[in-house]
Amino acid sequence: MxxxxxxxxxxxxxxxxxxxxxxxxxxxxxxxxxxxxxxxxxxxxxxxxxxxxxxxxxxxxxxxxxxxxxxxxxxxxxxxxxxxxxxxxxxxxxxxxxxxxxxxxxxxxxxxxWLWRLAHVRNSRVWQERSVVEIVDSVFEAYQPLARWRWSDDVGSRMEGVPPRSYCCQYRESDLGFVRRLLAEEGLCWRIEQDQDGPGIVLFADSTRQAAVPADATCAAEDGIRYHGARSVERQDTIQALAARRSLHVSLTTLLSSDYKAKQIVAASSPSLVRPGRNLPVLESFDMPRPYAFATREQAQRHADMRMEAQEARGQLWHGRSTVRTLRAGTRMTVTGTPLRSLGEASSFTVVRVTSFGVNNLPTVAQQALAQLFGPLEDVLQSLVSVERPDDLAQALAQARETGYANCFDALPADIVWRPIADDQPTALGSQSAIVIGADGNDQPNGADELYCDRLGRVRIRFHWQDDDCSCWVRVAQRVAGAGMGSQFLPRIGQEVLVQFLENDVDRPIIVGALYNGRGEGGIAPTPGGRFDADSNPAVFAPAHDQARSGQGNLTGGNSPVWHGASADSDGHRNPAAQWGVRSKEFGGAGYNQLLFDDTDGQGRVQLRSTHGAASLDLGHLVHAADNYRGSFRGLGAELRTDTYGAARAGKGLLVSSYSINHSASMRDSAGENAAGVGLLTQMRKLVDVFHSTSVMHQTGGLAFHSEGGKVADSRDPMITLACKEGLGASAGQSLQLANGETVVLVSGENVQFNTGSQMRLQAGQVIGVLGGATSVTEGKEGLQLITAKDMVDIQAQTGELKVKARDEINVLSANGHIDWAAATRISLSTTGGANIVIESGNIEVRCPGKITVHAGRKS
Structure with a gap:
């Protein structure tokens, strides 16, 4: 058969x-x-x-x-x-x-x-500060010489005033999908044209303009296309069916977006100009396209109008069927002879879609035999309709079988602009990593130029899938951010950062953190189950000691952490990943500032350190440390040190105490309280009161600061208080100076001793009062001792009297020499009995109410 x-x-x-x-x-x-x-x-x-x-x-x-x-x-x-x-x-x-x-x-x-090639090419790339026209041209240029395209004259006026795109990303998107999306966002379209040079496309903006949408060839040649029946003997192709299709659409489109630079909301609304019915509800489409989508309200209004125009156009479509073999999408036709009164004698339409069928005029015998051999041709043609099948598809196929050609088309009144519906933005789900780059696109810092940012704290990055230096200013998320407050971390050139995308929009990247990407000098490469890697070299950790680090380099040229757990054994760094914290680095150098936490069992430690001046504050279990290395034990408690100048200032007072606080108590002393110190001062005050009274009684000067009923100075006064449970030591390699504006009081419950290796000076502007034996007398019965082991003792009263008084005896002795008494005018020795010797003006006068006894060892 x-x-x-x-x-x-x-x-x-x-x-x-x-x-x-x-x-x-x-x-x-x-x-x-x-x-x-x-x-x-x-x-x-x-x-x-x-x-x-x-x-x-x-x-x-x-x-x-x-x-x-x-x-x-x-x-x-x-x-x-x-x-x-x-x-x-x-x-x-x-x-x-x-x-x-x-x-x-x-x-x-x-x-x-040639556009089909774009559908098979997928790219990830970035454009900066480029207009949509420039971006589309750069995509099409890669397909030359096959690619042929041109921009309609109306595009220039449409894009006038539209700013270039500061950052436009094509991410894992086909070139066709990217171009279609980009054009739709600006309300631009394209149509296919055929000329002597071959197939090409024309990109246009306003379908109502003749320059954008030309007349159909048949329509131009015949001054319109007739609404007429179709027969094979017809001299002209005609339109056989034409019907309006109306659909309800939104009556108000509102767009809103936030602008973080201007700190404002930008919004606009566009009402529909079409009123299909009186009783229809108001339907609003409210959308936030993307963060900071519009810089001005005018831009927002332009996009809202485009969305409304797209809705209105699709609500006023016409559907038809014809045998016009020149009919193409993106052309204009005028229908004549239509019976529809609403169209009048002629009406112009813009064709937006054409589905065509053609059947060659093969001999009938051959057509029938082919149908029996390979199946009906109509079934094959129907299967090729990839879009939504028209309702009159069967009629069009029958017409094509009869006359050789037929089509179904959708058209729009020519005075209504056609706008594409913008495709959804390609999503970038999850996170990506990128490298921070400098002003020249280099990912290696140049000397001290390690940071490249703008006034908003944004940096430039390059994704791993980029083969050029294009990037935009990317914001950096901070843990805390507010007006004049918050944390601040700016990734430096060469660092790898973690990037997420606002609303999964690939054009809206934001840095949320930084990543380590190196392999430590003695690190272990990832292995299944953590098995030992033969390439690792734990021996590099052994040379570390209290003053030197080791094993902190990188094998891959990346960035490895300063603290790690790659060497927990005692022969290495002795750090089982217990150390962690924050470390910065000076520009162009090796200096740093850090806050280190050490969570080693039973040996907790906190260190705040700056290598500049070797200044540090260490709390807890103090050890020597060199980067990741935990060294020998140094002590317990707190240490504040620096190799340069240090200062402690407190405007309301400062308390330094060696008295501890019982942390298990239900109530603790407040920060300004010093109960133990105040108690000791109170005791000393009582002792001072006793000595003051004794001084007055013994006719020596009382205490200068004393006032009856006085109190110990309040701790709320701006003073420095030293409270020591045991002792207080003060030593100086050269000078120790104490200075104040009023009174210095030194009180001891027992002994006070002043020793000096050379000279000692005791000077006062007024009285110097020295009182000994005020409460008790020592075993030797000396109340006051004034002894010089060598050289003379010089006691002078240069402007007044020198009085020496004693209740009992006064002994003036010279162990090895003589005693000289000298006066400028007179020397008088008297007793209470009336005896008196006066030496005056060369005379010696002896007065004696009793007898005079003179003893001599021999007689001269």
């Missing part, structure tokens, strides 16, 4: 001359040797679409190497009503064998414009 059908088909087709074909296919340079005969075709043509033709061809060879056709240029020639031909040219993007029997085969060949 199949052999007879095959022979019947071959015989019928043999008499079918190429000159009489409605459709012809040309491959490559046009030398196809008649191997392929067009049986039918189906096409899908729309604004912002690739534009494809699926051509069903027959061949007398079932063994053609169809794979070699892919990528080759091809053209489908279509005969028109006036005998001329129109052409759709492109590249072969798909080839499929639909069936074969013996030497006869049916193939499907898809011809597409």
């Amino acid at each position: 199949s052999t007879a059908l095959r022979d019947q088909i071959v015989t019928a087709l043999g008499a079918f001359a190429s000159s009489s074909r409605l459709y012809a296919l040309t491959l490559g340079d046009g030398d196809d040797d008649g191997m392929l005969l067009v049986e039918a075709f189906s096409s899908d043509d729309a604004i912002d679409a690739i534009g494809t033709r699926d051509v069903i061809v027959l061949s007398t060879s079932a063994h053609l190497d169809a794979g070699t056709w892919l990528g080759q240029p091809a053209a489908l020639d279509i005969s028109q009503a006036d005998g001329t031909r129109t052409r759709f040219a492109g590249d072969i993007s798909e080839v499929e064998m639909l069936g074969s029997d013996g030497g006869l085969a049916r193939y499907r060949i898809r011809i597409a414009s």
